Amino acid sequence: SYVLTQPPSVSVAPGQTARITCGGNNIGSKSVHWYQQKPGQAPVLVVYDDIDRPSGIPERFSGSNSGNTATLTISRVEAGDEADYYCQVWDSSSDQVFGGGTKLTVL
Amino acid sequence: QVQLVESGGGLVKPGGSLRLSCAASGFSFSDYYMRWIRQAPGKGLEWVSYISSGGITLYYADSVKGRFTISRDNAKNSLYLQMNSLRAEDTAVYYCATSTVTTGLDVWGQGTTVTVSS
Numbered sequence: 001s002y003v004l005t006q007p008p009s010v011s012v013a014p015g016q017t018a019r020i021t022c023g024g025n026n027i028g029s030k031s032v033h034w035y036q037q038k039p040g041q042a043p044v045l046v047v048y049d050d051i052d053r054p055s056g057i058p059e060r061f062s063g064s065n066s067g068n069t070a071t072l073t074i075s076r077v078e079a080g081d082e083a084d085y086y087c088q089v090w091d092s093s094s095d096q097v098f099g100g101g102t103k104l105t106v107l
Numbered sequence: 108q109v110q111l112v113e114s115g116g117g118l119v120k121p122g123g124s125l126r127l128s129c130a131a132s133g134f135s136f137s138d139y140y141m142r143w144i145r146q147a148p149g150k151g152l153e154w155v156s157y158i159s160s161g162g163i164t165l166y167y168a169d170s171v172k173g174r175f176t177i178s179r180d181n182a183k184n185s186l187y188l189q190m191n192s193l194r195a196e197d198t199a200v201y202y203c204a205t206s207t208v209t210t211g212l213d214v215w216g217q218g219t220t221v222t223v224s225s
Contacts (some may be wrong), residue, residue: 031210033210033211033212035152035211035212037152042202042215042216042217042218043152043202043212043215044215045209045211045212045213047211048209048210048211048213049209049210049211052209054208054209054211054213055208084151086151086152088152088211088212094154094168094169095142095154095157095166095168096142096144096154096157096212097154098151098152098153098154099151100151101151101152
């Protein structure tokens with residue numbers, strides 16, 4: 001089955017840029033989606049199809065995907081961005097596959 | 108507005124059964140495939156099951172295959188998950204989710220908690 005690997009944690013100061021990676025075998029050939037989940041809440045889609053943002057998601061959230069790594073970039077990080085972030089792809093062997101999640105801490 | 112509301116969670120003993128429901132509103136439910144996704148306490152997201160818009164095509168994670176059954180009633184705008192032979196490792200918050208205007212899961216319910224314990 002397909003495996004997505006994320007760093008357990010990323011820390012960043014307010015106003016700086018956070019980059020959260022998602023590794024997978026030839027992930028650049030797949031469409032990657034990213035979700036934000038705050039404590040006690042359901043996940044929220046923040047980036048889909050590698051680079052697109054759903055309506056209502058700030059432009060500070062962007063994505064890229066190439067080779068074996070997809071990246072979620074959050075510019076001008078705010079305290080309210082502190083959350084868990086999950087990458088996700090569709091795989092023919094197991095439908096939806098999620099990464100293990102990355103806890104973003106705003107220092 | 109577009110909404111999914113889960114219900115049916117609770118405390119059940121190992122080996123027991125539970126049926127989760129997910130009520131949809133604000134969109135044409137019968138046009139969209141649906142998924143169940145769960146999250147064990149302090150853990151990440153795990154896909155559980157998929158059902159096509161017409162209810163014909165079904166997929167299950169290996170961890171629940173043979174024990175869980177997904178179904179839907181498009182006339183009632185409802186999705187279900189029948190869970191049998193429950194195990195402690197099935198303890199989780201269960202979310203229903205779908206893709207409506209994007210290719211990602213852009214609509215999620217608030218989740219319903221299932222606890223399997225003696």
